[in-house]
Amino acid sequence: MPDVFDKCRDWETHRIFKSAGLYPFAPAVEEVRSPSEVRVGGRWIIMAASNDYLGLSADPRVQEAAREAIGTRGTSCSGSRLANGTHVLHLELEERLAAFLHREAALALSTGYQTNLAVSALLGGDEVVLSDQDNHASLRDAVRLGGAVERVFRHNDMEHLRWLLADTRPGTGVLIVTEGVFSMAGDMCDLPRITELAGRYGARLMLDCAHDLGVLGAAGRGVPELLGLESGVDLVMTTFSKSLASLGGALAGEADVIDYIRHWASPAVFSAAMTPASVAAALKALDIVESEPEHRERVMRNAARLREGLRDLGYEAGQAPTPVVPVHVGDFMLCLRLWRALFDAGVFTGAVIHPAVRQGREMIRISATAAHTDAQIDRIVEAFGEAGRTVGVIGSRGAGRSRL
Numbered sequence: 001m002p003d004v005f006d007k008c009r010d011w012e013t014h015r016i017f018k019s020a021g022l023y024p025f026a027p028a029v030e031e032v033r034s035p036s037e038v039r040v041g042g043r044w045i046i047m048a049a050s051n052d053y054l055g056l057s058a059d060p061r062v063q064e065a066a067r068e069a070i071g072t073r074g075t076s077c078s079g080s081r082l083a084n085g086t087h088v089l090h091l092e093l094e095e096r097l098a099a100f101l102h103r104e105a106a107l108a109l110s111t112g113y114q115t116n117l118a119v120s121a122l123l124g125g126d127e128v129v130l131s132d133q134d135n136h137a138s139l140r141d142a143v144r145l146g147g148a149v150e151r152v153f154r155h156n157d158m159e160h161l162r163w164l165l166a167d168t169r170p171g172t173g174v175l176i177v178t179e180g181v182f183s184m185a186g187d188m189c190d191l192p193r194i195t196e197l198a199g200r201y202g203a204r205l206m207l208d209c210a211h212d213l214g215v216l217g218a219a220g221r222g223v224p225e226l227l228g229l230e231s232g233v234d235l236v237m238t239t240f241s242k243s244l245a246s247l248g249g250a251l252a253g254e255a256d257v258i259d260y261i262r263h264w265a266s267p268a269v270f271s272a273a274m275t276p277a278s279v280a281a282a283l284k285a286l287d288i289v290e291s292e293p294e295h296r297e298r299v300m301r302n303a304a305r306l307r308e309g310l311r312d313l314g315y316e317a318g319q320a321p322t323p324v325v326p327v328h329v330g331d332f333m334l335c336l337r338l339w340r341a342l343f344d345a346g347v348f349t350g351a352v353i354h355p356a357v358r359q360g361r362e363m364i365r366i367s368a369t370a371a372h373t374d375a376q377i378d379r380i381v382e383a384f385g386e387a388g389r390t391v392g393v394i395g396s397r398g399a400g401r402s403r404l
C-alpha cells in the first residue's frame with residue numbers, strides 16, 4: 001500500500017529552499033526594535049515585509065491595552081464564541097467595527113483566514129461564487145468548505161465577470177467575491193464596474209479589505225470609502241493582523257446575515273475565541289485609526305517614495321497607490337536569488353512564489369509602513385539597486401535596463 005508520508009520526504013521546493021539557506025522558508029525574527037527594524041541571525045535589518053502598515057504594533061497605547069487585558073482577563077478565552085468564549089470585549093469590538101464601517105453588525109473571529117472560511121456558511125450546493133483569479137486562498141477555501149460552485153474570472157477582467165454572470169442559470173444565488181487591495185500585487189479591484197454588474201444581475205458582493213482597511217479612504221474604511229461605493233458592497237471582510245496590529249478578523253454586514261454566520265459557520269462554532277489581548281489591541285488600534293489620520297498619510301508617502309525610487313532603478317513597481325509594492329520577477333529561482341541578495345544587503349522582503357501566486361508571477365513583495373523612516377526607504381531602494389545588479393535583473397546603469 002502506498003505510504004501517504006512518501007511525498008514529504010523528497011519534494012523539489014523543499015530541496016531548493018534548503019540549498020538556498022532558506023529553511024524553514026523564511027528566517028526567524030529574533031528581536032524587534034520597531035515594526036521596521038528587526039534582528040535576524042544576529043544582524044539588525046530593515047523589515048520590509050510586515051503588514052503592520054500603520055506601525056501600530058509598537059504603539060505604547062496598543063501594547064498597554066493588550067497587557068491590561070491579559071492582567072484582567074488572562075491569556076486565553078479557552079472556548080468558542082458560542083460556548084464560554086465570548087467576553088464583553090468581543091462584543092465591544094464588534095459594535096465598534098460595525099459602527100466604523102457603517103454596517104448593522106459585525107462578527108469577530110480568531111484569524112482573518114478563519115473569518116473568510118466562515119463565509120462558507122452562506123455557500124451551499126445551490127449557490128454560485130464568482131471569484132477573482134487572484135483572490136486569497138482563504139476565499140477559495142471557503143467555497144470548497146461550503147460546497148458552492150466556484151467560477152473564477154480572470155484577474156480584474158470585468159468582461160469575463162459579466163460573461164459569467166450572464167451565463168449563470170436564472171434563479172441561482174450568486175456571490176461575487178474579490179479583494180479591495182490584492183494582497184500580493186497591491187492593485188485594487190475595479191469596484192465601480194463590479195458594483196454596477198452586481199446590481200444589474202442581482203448578485204451579492206463580498207469584499208475582502210484585509211489590505212485596505214485602516215490605510216485607504218479619508219477615514220480609513222478602505223477601497224469602498226475611497227471610491228464612494230460603500231453601499232454597493234454587501235459583506236465586508238477585514239483582518240486585524242495588518243493595520244490593526246493584532247490577530248483576528250471580522251465580517252460586517254446586515255445583522256441577519258452576520259447572526260446566521262455566527263451560528264452556522266464551523267470556524268466560528270468549533271474554534272476558540274480571539275484572546276483578550278488580541279481584542280484589546282485591535283480595539284485600541286481602531287481608536288487610533290479613527291482619530292489619527294497622520295499614520296495613513298505617512299504610509300502612503302512612504303509607499304510613493306519607494307515606488308519612485310524603484311522605478312528610477314528600472315523596476316516596474318506596480319501602479320496602484322497602495323502600501324503593497326510588488327517587484328515582478330516571473331521566475332522561481334531568480335526570485336529566490338533576488339530575495340537572498342536583498343536579505344544579505346540588510347533588507348527583509350517577501351519572496352512570493354507558487355502557491356501564493358500563479359507560476360510565472362513570482363515577485364518580491366515589499367510593504368511600506370508608517371514606521372519606515374525616509375532613510376530606511378532610501379536604503380531599501382539602494383539595496384534593490386545593489387541586489388538587482390548582483391543577480392542581473394537590472395543593468396549596471398539601472399534605469400531602462402531592467403529585465404523585469
Ligand SMILES: Cc1ncc(COP(=O)(O)O)c(C=O)c1O
Pocket residue numbers: 111112113114116136138179182183208210211239240241242248249
Ligand atoms: C486578502 C487576505 N485575506 C485574508 C487573509 C488572512 O488573514 P490573516 O493572516 O489575518 O489570517 C490575508 C492574509 O494574508 C489576506 O492577504
